[in-house]
Amino acid sequence: MTPAGRFAPSPSGELHVGNLRTAVLAWLFARSTGRRFLLRVEDLDRARAGAEAVQLRDLTAVGVTWDGGIVHQTGRGTLYAAAISRLQDAGLTYECFCTRREIQEAPSAPHAPQGAYPGTCRNLGPAEREFKRSTRPAAIRLRADVAEYRVHDVLHGEFTGIVDDFVLRRNDGVTAYNLAVVVDDAEQGIDQVVRGDDLLPSTPRQAYLASLLNIPSPEYAHVPLVVNKHGARLAKRDGAVTLADLAALGVDAAAVRDRLLESLGLPSGPLSTALAAFDPAALPKAPWVWSGP
Numbered sequence: 001m002t003p004a005g006r007f008a009p010s011p012s013g014e015l016h017v018g019n020l021r022t023a024v025l026a027w028l029f030a031r032s033t034g035r036r037f038l039l040r041v042e043d044l045d046r047a048r049a050g051a052e053a054v055q056l057r058d059l060t061a062v063g064v065t066w067d068g069g070i071v072h073q074t075g076r077g078t079l080y081a082a083a084i085s086r087l088q089d090a091g092l093t094y095e096c097f098c099t100r101r102e103i104q105e106a107p108s109a110p111h112a113p114q115g116a117y118p119g120t121c122r123n124l125g126p127a128e129r130e131f132k133r134s135t136r137p138a139a140i141r142l143r144a145d146v147a148e149y150r151v152h153d154v155l156h157g158e159f160t161g162i163v164d165d166f167v168l169r170r171n172d173g174v175t176a177y178n179l180a181v182v183v184d185d186a187e188q189g190i191d192q193v194v195r196g197d198d199l200l201p202s203t204p205r206q207a208y209l210a211s212l213l214n215i216p217s218p219e220y221a222h223v224p225l226v227v228n229k230h231g232a233r234l235a236k237r238d239g240a241v242t243l244a245d246l247a248a249l250g251v252d253a254a255a256v257r258d259r260l261l262e263s264l265g266l267p268s269g270p271l272s273t274a275l276a277a278f279d280p281a282a283l284p285k286a287p288w289v290w291s292g293p
């Protein structure tokens, strides 16, 4: 199978120029290295009716094309369950009954990094576990035997980040993103992950989980986000930031595409022209400030 890159939007609303810029970059990284380019809709959570169709239309409008059919995470529960069973069989999981509040209020374990799960349910005795089962449904956590893990990123170099006993399946039965993303990328033959650098901190967890499942880590490239003029991550409330908003102001999709390419130091016009000039080493390292239409 030819290796692949991908774009994996959550269908929670319209894509804004920041999301579209990440999609264009993921496409350029994949196509410039002879990879296929796949689209996966991450609809386990936060799916809003109608959002997917608009996202696909907007991706197409800026020239992002993909190979084959679109994969939806909601159709892949069997794959996720199989991966969780493998980890369970290897003794690498445990049930957790903590509420968010209990986690916040628990004293953190000695030397545990901030934000790490404090391990409250890691060593429950059988009686205590039985009792807790009668009070609340359990989430499944990974029994991690490292506290951090190192990954290599094409743009960031070596990056070491926290690995805690993160959730694999939430207590409402929904598969957690960190498990789904690892299983999906492997199953789809994706060996290059290009996404916003807000996800870099979760990457050591994913790479560690991949190692436990005997999955080779993909190549990672975490690209700078787009920010508003105050330096905060771009959001819908920052004015005209979607193709529909911009079209209403007379800025069409080709003009938006050209703005995105210009922000990347690439020639404007169809993405095929930009592809010929694409050099990851020459990409701007700083966030791009969206100053409005």
Ligand code: GLU
Pocket: 007, 008, 009, 010, 042, 181, 194, 195, 199
């Ligand atoms: N679905 C995630 C998002 O839209 C992206 C996850 C990924 O690219 O791994 O933020």
